[in-house]
Amino acid sequence: MLDDMGFGIVEVIALLLGMSGFGLQNNPKAPTVDAALEYAIPDPDLVAHVDLGSFVPNNYNALLHLAEQPAIKGSPELVMMVKQMVAQVEGMRMQGKAMTGVDLAQDLNDATVFMKFVPGHERPDFVAEVHGNFTTAMLDKLAQQMTGKPAVKVGNGVLVETGSDTPALAVTGAGVLLAGQKALLADRLAARWHAPSHAAGTPLSYIADTIASHAVFAISLTPSNAAKAEIQKHHFHPGDKNFATDLIARGRGASFALYHDGMGIVWQDSTKVGADDMAQMLDGLVDLTRAAQIAPRGIAKIMFGALDSYKGNKQVDDLIRHKADLMKIMDTYTGDGNFQVKRETANNRASVRMSGKSLSEVVPLGAVIPLLVVGLVERASPPSQSTMPPPAIATPPAKPTPTRAPAPKRRTGDPCEGGQ
Numbered sequence: 001m002l003d004d005m006g007f008g009i010v011e012v013i014a015l016l017l018g019m020s021g022f023g024l025q026n027n028p029k030a031p032t033v034d035a036a037l038e039y040a041i042p043d044p045d046l047v048a049h050v051d052l053g054s055f056v057p058n059n060y061n062a063l064l065h066l067a068e069q070p071a072i073k074g075s076p077e078l079v080m081m082v083k084q085m086v087a088q089v090e091g092m093r094m095q096g097k098a099m100t101g102v103d104l105a106q107d108l109n110d111a112t113v114f115m116k117f118v119p120g121h122e123r124p125d126f127v128a129e130v131h132g133n134f135t136t137a138m139l140d141k142l143a144q145q146m147t148g149k150p151a152v153k154v155g156n157g158v159l160v161e162t163g164s165d166t167p168a169l170a171v172t173g174a175g176v177l178l179a180g181q182k183a184l185l186a187d188r189l190a191a192r193w194h195a196p197s198h199a200a201g202t203p204l205s206y207i208a209d210t211i212a213s214h215a216v217f218a219i220s221l222t223p224s225n226a227a228k229a230e231i232q233k234h235h236f237h238p239g240d241k242n243f244a245t246d247l248i249a250r251g252r253g254a255s256f257a258l259y260h261d262g263m264g265i266v267w268q269d270s271t272k273v274g275a276d277d278m279a280q281m282l283d284g285l286v287d288l289t290r291a292a293q294i295a296p297r298g299i300a301k302i303m304f305g306a307l308d309s310y311k312g313n314k315q316v317d318d319l320i321r322h323k324a325d326l327m328k329i330m331d332t333y334t335g336d337g338n339f340q341v342k343r344e345t346a347n348n349r350a351s352v353r354m355s356g357k358s359l360s361e362v363v364p365l366g367a368v369i370p371l372l373v374v375g376l377v378e379r380a381s382p383p384s385q386s387t388m389p390p391p392a393i394a395t396p397p398a399k400p401t402p403t404r405a406p407a408p409k410r411r412t413g414d415p416c417e418g419g420q
């Protein structure tokens with residue numbers, strides 16, 4: 001879009017500076033474990049969880065006021081582009097609210113998806129659970145719009161089937177939105193439904209631990225023996241023996257989580273040797289993550305020091321004038337590699353938690369800045385003589401390579417024909 005509107009490096013830098021207010025926040029009203037897992041599949045192969053309240057409202061508010069940022073409002077073209085983008089997003093938000101009564105920017109709190117592989121079934125069982133501002137009346141209105149029929153009352157909530165190839169939807173009496181196969185939702189709406197256990201050692205314990213630690217995004221894997229066999233069947237040859245097959249065979253469970261201030265990984269092995277190997281790998285990951293914070297800064301400093309050699313082009317000159325702004329962006333989206341690390345290895349379990357003042361102090365989001373500068377310089381610089389095609393010069397034709405004359409063709413009926 002920036003290229004289409006004729007924007008240059010100054011506008012790109014201004015936009016990046018203006019977006020420095022976007023990010024993940026610590027949510028004081030983070031979902032509880034019991035609430036997030038109330039309608040879980042008891043023994044899922046995969047669970048994904050996202051705390052929408054930790055980033056949707058704040059970032060949406062930042063988007064609405066993006067055009068007012070000092071770095072942006074100095075460019076009328078950039079202000080116009082931002083306002084057009086905001087108008088489009090606001091239009092979709094208001095349309096959704098008119099249809100469902102739910103404000104997607106303010107009324108969603110968290111969502112958790114549970115999936116389980118079922119042998120012989122083309123699709124896995126799944127249940128999605130969303131907390132927010134939902135009512136049974138809202139789903140009834142949506143059902144009328146989608147199917148022309150009201151939602152069906154089941155137990156303490158209502159349910160609507162949206163089609164054979166799409167999941168059913170339900171809202172519980174407590175105002176929780178559910179999606180998934182009809183039979184699974186009906187079970188969870190029934191008065192007899194009880195939340196499954198997430199105690200230590202259960203398949204749900206991995207995602208429970210990350211939710212309890214206020215993860216913004218988390219995913220856990222606890223594949224069943226049937227799921228492992230299916231993975232081996234479709235992705236490996238019989239008898240394969242490598243790191244991946246070892247992980248599948250030994251692994252009991254794993255989780256990965258992003259936080260407002262970093263990330264964490266947990267691995268549960270069935271052997272002590274396997275857990276120790278994974279702990280060593282996690283140490284290596286920490287080292288690489290530290291290096292990935294420092295290396296982009298070093299590369300950027302080297303590149304900025306070399307820019308003067310390319311003076312004379314408008315975009316390159318703009319880059320040179322805004323070196324300080326570019327370094328400010330680097331400082332905003334990267335750290336110095338000195339984030340905190342907490343390691344644990346016990347009971348065949350290896351884990352690591354990396355944390356800083358913000359996510360960008362652990363995950364090097366600013367690594368794209370040097371790539372951006374390289375792209376802008378290459379686009380702005382004229383082709384060098386070494387890359388330009390040489391002028392066409394008439395050259396004499398190459399002397400043909402002498403070849404042996406073909407053997408004379410035999411006459412039909414030659415008595416020697418066929419003799420070798």
